[in-house]
Amino acid sequence: MYDMYSIEKIAAHRVAESERRSRQFAEMHDAGVVLDMPIRERAARALVAIARRLDPDLRPVSAFDPCAPQARVA
Numbered sequence: 001m002y003d004m005y006s007i008e009k010i011a012a013h014r015v016a017e018s019e020r021r022s023r024q025f026a027e028m029h030d031a032g033v034v035l036d037m038p039i040r041e042r043a044a045r046a047l048v049a050i051a052r053r054l055d056p057d058l059r060p061v062s063a064f065d066p067c068a069p070q071a072r073v074a
Contacts, residue, residue, distance in 0.1 A: 002010070052058055
């Protein structure tokens with residue numbers, strides 16, 4: 001069983017931790033980090049950003065582009 005001092009200490013720690021997480025989330029949001037999208041989408045965006053740095057003239061290729069090279073079926 002906890003005494004009142006321990007309960008207050010735990011509560012203060014939880015509040016401080018919650019405020020820290022809230023500040024961290026706000027800083028990440030301000031920096032442009034989006035946290036509400038799936039990891040695959042975040043990874044894809046990061047790869048596209050890297051590819052654009054390597055080749056600024058890079059154009060997106062649609063998966064449904066009829067002129068795009070087709071994979072051969074064996």
